[in-house]
Amino acid sequence: MTTDRDRAGQDVPSQSEGESNTSERRRRWTAAIHDAETRALVEQDARYFLHQSISTPCLSALRRAEGIWIEDLAGRRYMDFHGNNVHHIGYGHPRLKEAIKAQLDELPFAPRRFTSEPVVALARKLAGISPGALSKVLFTTGGSDAIEVALKVARAATGRHKTVSFWDSFHGASFGGASVGGEQLFRSGPVGPLLPGSEHVAPFTCYRCPYGYPDRDGRPQLELCHMTCANFVRYVLEKEGDVAAVIAEPARAVPYLPPPGFWQAVRQACDDHGALLIFDEIPTGLGRTGRMFACEHEAVVPDILVLGKALGGGMLPIAATLCRPGLDAAGAWALGHYTHEKNPVTARAALTTIEIIEQEGLVENAAEVGSRALERLQDLKDRHRLVGDVRGRGLLLGLELVVDRESKEPAGEAAEQVLYLALDRGLSFKTTMGNVLTLTPPLTISVAEMDWALDILDRCLGEAG
Ligand SMILES: Cc1ncc(COP(=O)(O)O)c(C=O)c1O
Numbered sequence: 001m002t003t004d005r006d007r008a009g010q011d012v013p014s015q016s017e018g019e020s021n022t023s024e025r026r027r028r029w030t031a032a033i034h035d036a037e038t039r040a041l042v043e044q045d046a047r048y049f050l051h052q053s054i055s056t057p058c059l060s061a062l063r064r065a066e067g068i069w070i071e072d073l074a075g076r077r078y079m080d081f082h083g084n085n086v087h088h089i090g091y092g093h094p095r096l097k098e099a100i101k102a103q104l105d106e107l108p109f110a111p112r113r114f115t116s117e118p119v120v121a122l123a124r125k126l127a128g129i130s131p132g133a134l135s136k137v138l139f140t141t142g143g144s145d146a147i148e149v150a151l152k153v154a155r156a157a158t159g160r161h162k163t164v165s166f167w168d169s170f171h172g173a174s175f176g177g178a179s180v181g182g183e184q185l186f187r188s189g190p191v192g193p194l195l196p197g198s199e200h201v202a203p204f205t206c207y208r209c210p211y212g213y214p215d216r217d218g219r220p221q222l223e224l225c226h227m228t229c230a231n232f233v234r235y236v237l238e239k240e241g242d243v244a245a246v247i248a249e250p251a252r253a254v255p256y257l258p259p260p261g262f263w264q265a266v267r268q269a270c271d272d273h274g275a276l277l278i279f280d281e282i283p284t285g286l287g288r289t290g291r292m293f294a295c296e297h298e299a300v301v302p303d304i305l306v307l308g309k310a311l312g313g314g315m316l317p318i319a320a321t322l323c324r325p326g327l328d329a330a331g332a333w334a335l336g337h338y339t340h341e342k343n344p345v346t347a348r349a350a351l352t353t354i355e356i357i358e359q360e361g362l363v364e365n366a367a368e369v370g371s372r373a374l375e376r377l378q379d380l381k382d383r384h385r386l387v388g389d390v391r392g393r394g395l396l397l398g399l400e401l402v403v404d405r406e407s408k409e410p411a412g413e414a415a416e417q418v419l420y421l422a423l424d425r426g427l428s429f430k431t432t433m434g435n436v437l438t439l440t441p442p443l444t445i446s447v448a449e450m451d452w453a454l455d456i457l458d459r460c461l462g463e464a465g
Helices: 024-033 036-048 094-106 117-129 143-158 175-180 228-240 262-273 294-298 344-359 362-383 412-424 447-463
Strands: 003-005 011-013 062-066 069-072 077-080 136-140 162-166 198-201 243-248 276-280 304-307 319-323 387-393 396-401 430-432 436-439
Touching (some): 024 412, 094 344, 117 136, 117 319, 136 143, 143 175, 143 243, 143 276, 143 304, 143 319, 162 175, 162 228, 198 228, 228 243, 228 262, 243 262, 262 276, 344 362, 362 387, 362 447, 396 412, 412 430, 412 447
Parallel strands (some): 162 243, 243 276, 276 304
Antiparallel strands (some): 003 011, 062 069, 069 077, 136 319, 304 319
């Protein structure tokens, strides 16, 4: 594993060579691509921002974003297949800009103790579209804060403090989020002790089953493994006996999809042991997987659902913690007493974003374009030995690159090479876990645009290795 040396002189592990902001390939790419203006801005950025892995120093600098495109200072355009999962409706949607402007003119802020029409309308809308009866909500500015609220609600409602979550998961950068998260990069290092009682179990990653069971073309062989990953959640809930909640992403954004029946088994285990089930749908919610919520594929309703990212339409920061009414049990305390808890402008942005998603049929588009893309990815796998596994749902797609299909040795070097080759041809995506090319385009993308992007990927895979 490579390391980034932070300012305090401690070694912080990099998540992956492909995403590292210090790799040699990246240095070569930026040296070739940056013009004087870009170089100066990136240097200024690195001068004034705290350095952190996979973020600062930056790769390059942007001037505009529109639809599925981002554009750098030199006018180079890239299809944005990353977008931090905020860009479901595409960048700069005109209707959203209008709605935000109108809201700014009328009521730009509401101090605490006052409500307003947009925040109530958004709460009602979320209650209307969410699965089950999740009808009590708190808004926060970012996803990590919304995770904190979920953890506090779970503690207050159950009188317990322990959690069970999954290694390799991500739930945000706050102390609570980092504690229940399972990515080493966000947990270890110089920040010190995390929340007590945060237990972790091995995740569902069937292509690389942590329990050692073999997969069949990326899919689990349930007759062999008997879903040990779900059984182990039950085991821990039973042994501990006082767990407040299981918290997880119903579909991992890597991506990794659960084996069929996984969440139903975990839901049952939670019910049997008095633990709540919290689904973090910050990246997957609002249509990314071809359903409004990823948990709808599993026919499982959580007790608490957390949304964020795309909720602000790729323009403003807003997240939400949605709970079933029975969890509204801490009215005498302040659970999520945030300054922008009832910001009318961010609420208007979220409300309009959901309306755009519904009225433009973006969930259906994600399902349709996504399933065609998955077929094409399968074809890429058939033709490129480098591709070990292809997986995804809707427009949450990924290709895992391996040095050798038998040993499944991760091809981190090749993944990084493909990343920069694709950037050179106008396609931007991120690598996850070092060797997974993760593709999350806006849900507005057309079949033709997706084909164009996959043609680029095809050529880059051919050149890499
Ligand atoms: C699954 C998941 N949970 C939580 C978060 C944290 O959200 P935010 O960065 O808005 O705090 C993220 C962000 O990437 C995420 O992907």
